[in-house]
Amino acid sequence: MNAVEVQELSFSYRHHPVFSQVSFQVNPGEIFCLVGPNGCGKSTLLRCILGHLQPQAGEIRIGGKLLGEYNAPALADQLAYVPQSHTRAFPFRTVDVVAMGQIRKGGLFSSQKDQTRRAMTVLEQLHLVHLAETEYTSLSGGELQMVLLARALCQDSATLVLDEPAAHLDLGRTHDLLAVLRSIAGEQGKTILLSTHDCNHALQLEDSGAAVRMALMEQGRLSPGDTPLALLRSDCMKQLYGMESCVVTVPDAGGRHFLATWREGERT
Amino acid sequence: MKSRNKLKWLAAIAILLGAALISIGVGRYPVTSMEIVPSIVQGLTGYSMGMSPETVAIVVGNRLPRTIAGILVGASLAASGCAFQGLFRNPLVSQGVLGVSSGAGFGAALSILLFSGTVMAPPFAFVFGLCAVWLSFCVARLCGQVTVLMLVLGGTIVSSIFSALLSLLKYVADPYNQLASIVFWNMGSLASVESVVLPAAVAAMLVGMLLLLCSASWINVLSMGEGEAASLGIPVQRARAVVVAGATLATAGAVSIAGTIGWIGLIIPHMARFLIKSDNRRLLPFSMLLGASFLVLVDTLCRTLTGAEIPLGIMTSLIGGPFFIYLLRRYKGGGWQ
DSSP, X not given: OOSEEEEEEEEEXXXXXXXXXXXXXXXTTOEEEEXXXXXXXXXXXXXXXXXXXXXXXXXXXXXXXXXXXXXXXXXXXXXXXXXXXXXXXXXXXXXXXXXXXXXXXXXXXXXXXXXXXXXXXXXXXXXOGGGTTSBGGGSOHHHHHHHHHHXXXXXXXXXXXEESTTTTOOHHHHHHHHHHHHXXXXXXXXXXXXXXXXXXXXXXXXXXXXOEEEEEEETTEEOOOBOHHHHSOHHHHHHHHSOOEEEEEXXXXXXXXXXXXXXXXXXX | OXXXXXXXXXXXXXXXXXXXXXXXXXXXXXXXXXXXXXXXXXXXXXOOOSOOHHHHIIIIIIIHHHHHHHHHHHHHHHHHHHHHHHHTTOTTOOTTTTSHHHHXXXXXXXXXXXXXXXXXXXXXXXXXHHHHHHHHHHHHHTTSSOOHHHHHHHHHHHHHHHHHHHHHHHHHSOTTTHHHHHHHHHHOOSGGGTTOOOXXXXXXXXXXXXXXXXXXXXXXXXXXXXXXXXXTTOOHHHHHHHHHHHHHHHHHHHHHHHOOXXXXXXXXXXXXXXXXXXXXXXXXXXXXXXHHHHHHHHHHHHHHSSSSOOOHHHXXXXXXXXXXXXXXXXXXXXXXX
């Protein structure tokens, strides 16, 4: 049974089509990377899968069941979401924000202590304990992104959906993110669906032993899922970004790297 | 940290009790604080505590209902404002954002024109307050799925329509009696709660506040945005309906007996936020304590400062404004910069 299965999905905002007839599936325990240029519809596709947007046609199955058959708490057992951007309205404490991952399990009279304890465990795992008592409105963009990741981990869902989770992260935090993704996929059997602009993430995750597949999104179409190496061929990338590129193996730098050449005036 | 928070709660409760004692004791017929509790016991149980009948009549028949009404109205307005700020993810909205206040104001004015008096103002205000919120929902639903933005827009539109209708009623009203009543009613007052006991309004406020207290953790999650709230496992539409229903019931109940009192729903939650932070599970009850104390104290000032009563709405702003400026300075914006 697939963790996420999308069939013939089409979505348009009013009369502006975003993507059409997109099909793919994500296997349990797999890391699935969506790659594509800005505005190609990655976020929209993810938000359809999460049920935030209503596609015009097609079918989405989560854990074998149609998306529409889930109620909110049951869907939250299946999917956790790390958004690309987040507007901070009120200065909540960071640990309270992370503990919201457990909100669906809390009844009216249940103790907050268990939720807070679980939130602290996750913050420890991500090396963020020092931020626990801080107001989350004062965090930097990268710290916020890690806190939203922590909230999703705290939710303990079967599948994690991440929309460009590394966009604001520094080198060290990017490493922390990838390490956590690999460990929850490998050791806890969680499924991960993420969109990213950095093709190296897919290579690094695969080099570290994770089961990684990738798909390229372009002009409302999605390529069939394949291994990163198969899709990072120079002709595919040339078509996607209009740039020359190659994948090189650098033993000193721990494995394979995707490199795009940069020459002035050459992007077509 | 923990003990300091406990201290804040104790202080807030103590202030409320003190405010209640002051408001029962102070007035043209002063009652000492030692007489208040025996008088209440004697008045309610009939068991003689040695209090004079006049004192008992003043305390139980006159001041106690007004103080209780003040506590409920203040707590309701603060809780509703707090809940709406969270729901709409906007610290600048107050309990009137969906039109309940302007609807109630119009309803009261209509009853004053129809019945030449304020007797029927509370039920009219209550019903029209609820109608206004229902209309805002209808407007928001016109464009398909109800979103927070559409709700605010609907509320703004409905509010302005009811304000215009209120102006129209003022324009056609008899300027010597009716117009004065309409204007005075819309400035807010607790003066009429002694004569008209309104169990319905009290019930609406209590039910409304209970709904809000129960949905406090939902409000936290809803203030993360609708998509994220849904993905965290909250039934967004239902949660939002419960919060709106709670806040509307509480506000409509409050407005129907006290008139339109602005400011409390906007500013009290901010004061509470400075003191106890943003978690609505603590913020809502704390706002209610502060709102109740604030309204009871301001009402006491209103009826004792001068020979005639000063309208409540005027005093809440005159006192609340400078106090809020002080708080802003004291807490350096409290994480809002």
